Structures are given as structure tokens and as C-alpha cells.
Amino acid sequence: MNRQIVQLFGLITLLFAVLLFFTSRWTVFEASSLEDNQYNRRPLIEEQKIPRGLILASDARTVLARSRGHGRGENRIYTRTYPTRGLFAHPVGFSYIRNGRRGLESSRNDDLVGKEDEFASILSGLESRDQEGNDVVTTLDVRGTQAAVAGLAGRKGAVVAIEPKTGKVRVMVSLPEYDPNLIPSQIGQLNRDRTNQPLLNRTTQELYPPGSTFKVVTATAGLDSGAITPDTVIDGSSPKEISGVPLENAGGESFGPISITDALTNSVNTVWAQVGEKVGRDTLVEYMRRFGFYEDPQLDYPGAQMIPSGIINGKGTYVDDGFDAGRVAIGQGGLEGEIRAGPLQMAEVAAAVGNKGRLMKPHLTDRILRKDGRVKEVIEPDLQSVVMKPETADQLANMMSRVVEEGTGTVAALSGVRVAGKTGTAEVGANREFTQPWFICFAPVEDPRMAVAVTVERTTGQGGTVAAPIAKSVLEALLGGGAG
Amino acid sequence: MSARTRELFGLLPVSLLVAAGFAAVLSTRTENVSDATLTYGAFFLGLCVVAHLFIRARLPDADPYMFPLAAGLAGIGLVLIYRIDAELAREQAQWFVVGLAFFCVTILLVDDHHVLERYRYTIAAASIGLLMMPRLPGIGAQVNGAFLAIKIGPIQFQPAEFAKLGIIVFLASYLRETGDILVRPRLRPLPYQRQLLLWGIPALLTLLGVAVLGLAPAGSVLLGVFLFSFAAVVRDRPSPKHFGPLLLVWGLAMLMLIVIRDLGSSLMFFGGFLGLLWVATARLSLIGVGATMFFGGSFYLSQNVSHVKERVDIWLDPFARNVVNDEGYQLAQSLFAQADGGLFGQGFGRALLELPGGGTILPAAHTDLIYAVLANEAGLFGAAGLIGLYLLFVYRGLRTALSAADGFSKLLATGLTGVLAIQVFVIVGGVTRVIPLTGVTLPFVSYGGSSIVANMVLLALLLIVSDHARSEARRRGGLV
DSSP, X not given: OHHHHHHHHHHHHHHHHHHXXXXXXXXXXXXXXXXXXXXXXXXXXXXXXXXXXXXXXXXSOSEEEEEEEESOGGGOEEEEEOTTTXXXXXXXXOEETTTEEOHHHHHTHHHHTTOOOHHHHHHHHXXXXXXXXXXXXXXXXXHHHHHHHHHHTTOSEEEEEEOTTTOBEEEEEEESOOXXXXXXXXXXXXXXXXXXXXXXXXXXSOOBOXXXXXXXXXXXXXXXXXXXXTTOEEEOOSSEEEXXXXXXXXXXXXXXXXXXXXXXXXXXXXXXXXXXXXXOHHHHXXXXXXXXXXXXXXXXXXXXXXXXXXXXXXXXXXXXXXXXXXXXXXXXXXXXXXXXXXXXXXXXXXXXXXXXXXXXXXBSEEEEEOTTSOEEEEOOOOEEEEOSOHHHHHHHHHHHHHHHHHSTTGGGXXXXXXXXXXXXXXXXXXXXXXXXXXXXEEEOSSSOOEEEEEEESSBSSOIIIIIHHHHHHHHHHHHGGGGO | OOHHHHHHHHHHHHHHHHHHHHHHHHHHHSSSOOTHHHHHHHHHHHHHHHHHHHHHHHOTTSOTTHHHHHHHHHHHHHHHHHHHOHHHHHHHHHHHXXXXXXXXXXXXXXXXXXXXXXXXHHHHHHHHHHHHGGGSTTTEEEXXXXXXXXXXTTEEEOHHHHHHHHHHHHHHXXXXXXXXXXXXOOSSOOOHHHHHHHHHHHHHHHHHHHHHHOOOHHHHHHHXXXXXXHHHHHHTOOOHHHHHHHHHHHHHHHHHHHHTOOHHHHHHHHHHHHHHHHHHHXXXXXXHHHHHHHHHHHHHHHHHSHHHHHHHHHHHOTXXXXXXXXXXXXXXXXXXXXXXXXXXXXXXXXXXXXXXXXXXXXXXTXXXXXXXXXXXXXXXXXXXXXXXXXXXXXXXXXHHHHHOXXXXXXXXXHHHHHHHHHHHHHHHHHHTTSSXXXXXXXXXXXXXHHHHHHHHHHHHHHHHXXXXXXXXXXXXXXXX
């Protein structure tokens, strides 16, 4: 009998082991898939019980998002309000139980709800603290943002300003904006608005033909690879046959033999197309990759709200070969490949040149603060890539400052501060009846503190007259008193 | 150190655990830990010490670990129930006191457990009567399709909890007497023609079943095992005279499955029965016939009784679109609650039980799903700790069976321990989706008067057996 009793104990042990195996299956191994199960309401219920942290502007005072409590005791829940309405709608985004999350509310969710790792949560469990969110101090500047919105004056478009040395994004404006407070009642309507697309962040989610601003990328490739120098002289007559098809300068103007520096000052298409052919597709693509093309911007922003800039063919796929190097070099292209860039990407181009060729990772978060004010985390400057040699960057800075001093970008000139920039005017629309004006710049040239990219969607007019003034007012707002 | 002193020391960590548990729950309610927690802990310790003194007086040689283990489980139960609903915890504490009273009365009345053998048929009849009661008009109450409870005025109780004790007592006594003569193994092997016939017929029948009836693989295995086990029983020359009552129990257990219509409690009874049968006879063939008959019966029920079929369907896919917010809600929420617990849990008193708008997210949290609440609050580690306590209890119970001198004591201790273990498996297995979820209680932990009282009586019987075994061993000169 005793043998059978021992066997019975073995069987019971085995059965209990099965119980533990299944318990660990649900509590650990399949826990995350259960948490994501669409019928599981726990995460939603839990999250609305947590007061999310504040989202603050760079001054650490202006509140961009805060939580408001309703009800009391166990039933107290929190909802989000956005005191600045639409002003910071695109970078900050929104967070609602029913509508999901966008922007920093999504990418910094773990910080905002105060999610801690397993060990820390045990400690806070011992202290029996309720979970509460950390505050996020952004890099976003209120005055710069206001200046950008005022400059766009209701037109669809985008403005991005980045500190070249740190990668701090000081301005991220995309118009039209939306009021995040009204998302619960209006999201359907906003989604259906195909003409204005107010939920679209044009700085990261939309691509435009960059026009002549792309010549900065071409010039980087040419100068840094040694294909050209600032003094190389190239025939700037118009029209010029590029890839078998005649190419004209703006207004059909013919320049004759002209130096590279002068060709940038006057944005001579035929010269830069020849530079593009001289540099070649492989080198051009190589430098584009160094600038961050062909990948999502390395921004602390939801991946779902970013797309890579790059050369895109008629079928809508990214290509790195087979395109018309001459036309891509001047910011255009054809069915076999057309250059498309987002405003954040073009701001990164200007910032890389301004920071001696070193591209810093852009970021929207400056630091994370605990509820008691202690700093939990500071986002330090982080190198994304070394795009070019410092000498190349110096040469380019000089060439670009000529653009503002005497070329197509004189409107952007500030008194007392040297600005380096590049204009762009792409023709868009079925009959090329609209333009996509651009301006990218950085200032001061001697010690760049700010890089700006501005574009306006489907309008009329030139980059130098439409986009440059907006960039100027943003620079003035950001550089403060010294900019007069 | 004497056994009783060890028991007393064993109660110390239990009381600390209870006090700490209440402190944790209370600290999430109010900012400061009030002295109430100490009161709870002291009260609990006081009750346990009284019971301990009683054991010291009446059963000085009984196993020193089982009572602290049971008290620890009950303490965990009280903390969890308090966390779910303070009012229910007060009731449960009262039931715990009643349970202790029954515990003492059992020890007083049953001086020697062998007297139970004398009343075995009375006990069997009473147990079967108890099991049938929920089907009686007027007092029977059908819960979710199963007949498990009776209601007399304001008192509702679950007769199955008590019937399980009676049936175990009956089976232990009956099998003690007949276990050796139920089958008489042949000393010489059968002539080969007979062998061929004996094994050929089940093989042929299995093949026929597969070919003609078109059975699924699981069904074929079931049929094959049944037929071969049956042939093996036949080979061993069963004695019809002694086999009769056994077949009766068998039939009753199968009938039970149909009468009370609850897979969980049927599995508990049948599992206990087969466990005892195994210990008493060591005949795999008997287990084979019994188990296949049970699985066959369960399968038949799951196809033909709608609420059993529903349970099985939910078990197979609790997230199916048509059940997840309806019949499958309870199991789905149980799994979600466990996932929420993770490795270390949310902490006592911190798990989500109530919806913000009012209403509970976990149905029957204090009874069926109490294990899910524990996994939510104390995580995998807490759940493993609970299973560990049960395993220790089972270990001590079977140790008692091993050390007992006579067959009835061995079988009684084995049966009582085994049925408790299977009950744990049935409910925890249901909550963790090992088997279909049915409504039996988690012994000592779940809310429920019948459950706590019946299990305290079970503990008392085990301690009586243990006292006899150990005092006898001591008399013989060696301590267990």
C-alpha cells in the first residue's frame, strides 16, 4: 500500500506542477499578449486612474498638457486638457482612452504615466505609493512657435527650428493645426477632412519636392568628395542638355562660365545639375544617407507619425539607383526617381552644415522631472552621424551666407547677425501652376545657434519672398535681443 | 521539542503573515496603518492557540504541521476576502470560528476513527442523500445549471462539501475489507489460446470501433484503453460477490455526473475514488476502466448537456467573439487578472477589482476566482507559495497515511488528503484554464461556510488518524 501512496504523491506533485506551469503561462509568458487583448479593459481602466504628468514648454512654465481629475476616491479618473489649444498640437499630440495617443503623449507615454521597471515598482509597492506620472519638459520654444504660426498666417505649411549643436527641436509647427481638447468629439470629422488634413504633421509625415534647397545636399556631396571646390568654374548657360533632355534655369536666364559659389548664390540649375552628374548617383545617395534620408527621423516621436525622405519613383517606392542624378541634384527628378523631403529633414540638413558637419539627433524632450521636481532624466546631445569634414562645412557656410547677403535669400538677412541660407521654389500641381517655396538657414554663421526650415504648401511665389521672411521672424524670436 | 511545541511555533509565522496581509490591505485604504491590523492578527492567533491547546489535550501526538498549514491557508483566505469585501470577511471569520467548533466537536466525538467503520453504510447512504438533496424540489438550488447547493430559509449550503468526507470514509472502510480480494491474480499464466482470445477480442473491437464508427483518435484511444483494461480485469478473475458494491459505487459516481451535472465536483469524487482504488488494489486495469468510463461519460455530457457543453467551449476558446463578454467573461477576466499580476503581483489591496463606474470586473472573485485575485495581487510568486502550502499539506497528509499501521487508517488519510488535492486541482485548474472552469471552492481559502466547516472536519479526521499512528509508533519505540 505504501508504494502506491508514494506514487499518488508523485502524481499530485505533477498535477500541482501543471497548475504552476499554467499560472506562469498567464502571469509571465503570455502576460503581454493578454494585456494587448482587445477584450481586456484593465490597461485602459488603470491608465485613466493615473494622473499623467505635465508636458511643459522649454521655459518649464508654460503648460502644454495637464491632467484634470473627476470623481473621488477609488473612482477618481483623469482626463487631458491642452491649455495652448492648437499651438503645440502636432508635437504634443493628444491622449484619450477612446481615441488613442499621438505625438509626445504617445512616444513619452511611459514617462508620463510614471511606468517603472519591475524592481522599481516593487519598491514603490512597498512604499504603497500610487503610481503618478512624471513631467516632460520639452525643447519647444513658445515665442518661436508663435512667430512661426504668425509667419505662416493661416497658409498650409511647416516650420522646424533645431539647435545645431544639441539637436533640440525648438519649433515644430504644422498648419493647419487642430485643437486637441476637441479630439473626442471631432476626431472623425478631422480624419475625413482630406483637403486640409489637420491631423497630419507636415514636418514629419509629409514629403514635398525640396527644390533648390536640395542643392545644399548636392554641394555637400560635391565638395566633401572632392569632385568640386567653391572656385570650380562650370558653364551655366541655359538651356543645357541633362540626361538627354534640355534643362532651363529659372526664368531661362543664362550665366555662362560661373564659379560654384556664385552658382549657389544665384541658384543656377544647369550648373548644379552638372555637379550632380559629376558626383554620381552612388555618392549623392551616400551623402543623403549621412544626412538621414531613407530612414525615419531619429526623433523621440511616434514611428507611425514619421516617414523617411528620399528618392521616390513613380510607383511610390524608395529607390537609390537609376534616377536622373542631374535633376535630383537640383531638387527635382522624374518617374524613375524624384527627390522628396520633409521639413524636419531639411532642417537637419541646415543644422548639420551649421554644426561643422556633425548631425545631432533631433529631440523634442529636454528632460523628465519627477513630481517632486527632481530631475529623473536629461536628454543629452547625441551624435547621429558625421556628414562631412569641418572644412567642407565652413566652405558651405560661406557659400550659403552669400545667398542671404547678395543672392536669392536677402529677405532673410538680420541686422547684426550673419545668416547662411538657401532658397527653393519647386513647381507643383498638374500644370505646374503652384509653387512649393522653401527656405533653409542657420545663424549666426560664426557660431550657429539655430537652424530653420520653412515651407509653404501649394501657393504662389518664390522661396526667397514667401518662405524666407517666415524664417527671419522665427530666427528673430529664437535668437532674442541680439537679433534686433 | 515536542510535536505540540513545534505546532505552536508553526502558528507564529502564520499569525505574522495574517497581520502583515491585513496591514498591506489596510494601508492601501487608509494612510496610516491602524492598530486594527494588530487586532486582527492577535484575534486570529488567539483562536489558533485555543485550537492548539485543544489538540494538545486530546491529540498530543498528532502531526504538528497540518494545523498551522491549514491555519495559514485560512489566513490567506481571510486577507483576500477582506480585500474584496470587508463584510464578507467578517462572515468568513465567523465561519472560521464555527469551523473550529466543528473541528473540536469532531475530535471529541471521534475518539478513535475506527468507530466510523461501524457506520459505513449509514455514512454512505447519508452522503448519497446529501448529494441528491439539491435536486429535491423546494430546497434544491440550481447554480449555472449545476445542482450543487440547497437552500433552507436563509441558509444556503453545499452538501457536496460534506458528502465528500462521507464517501471517503465509506470507500476507505469498504476497500480495506475487499481491496485484497476484489481481484485474485492468476499464479500461472493463461494457456495461449485463452490469451489470444482475451487480448484478441478488445483489439478486434477497437479496430471495429475505429473502422465502423469512424472514431476520432482521442475516442479510439479511450475505447482501446477501456477494452484492454476490461480484459485485464476479467483475466484477474474478479469476485462478483465483492465486486458488486464496487460496481454500485461506480454506477453511483457516473450517475452523480448526470445528477449533479457538474464536471468539477464529479471529477473530485471520481478522482478520490480512483486514487483510493489504486492505493488499495494496485491494479492499473481497474483505474483504466474507471478513468475511461469517466472520460467517456464526461464527453457524452459535454456533447449533450447544454451548460456542460458551454463550459467546455469556453475552456477551448474563452476569447471567442460570441462568448467573451458573456459566458466566457469570467474565465477571460480571470486570465486578464493573472496577466496583470506578473511575476511579483500588484501588491495586496492594489489589484483592480471594481470598474470605475461601479460593478466588479472579476465575477465571483471571493469564491471561484480567489486564486486569480491572489495571482493578481501577489503574482506568480504568491501563487506558487499557495500551491507550495497545499503541497506541504498533502505531503504531511500522505506521511500520516504512510505511518499509519492499519489499512483503514492508511486509506482514510490517503482519501481525505487526495480529495483535498484534487479539489485544489479542479478549481485552480479551472481558473488557469487547465480544465473547464467549474464552481468548487479552494479548500480553506475560498469564501463559504460549508467549505470551511467541512474542511475543518477533514483536518480533524486527519489529525485523529495521525495521533493514533504516531502514538502507536512512539509506543513501539521510534518516533516518526
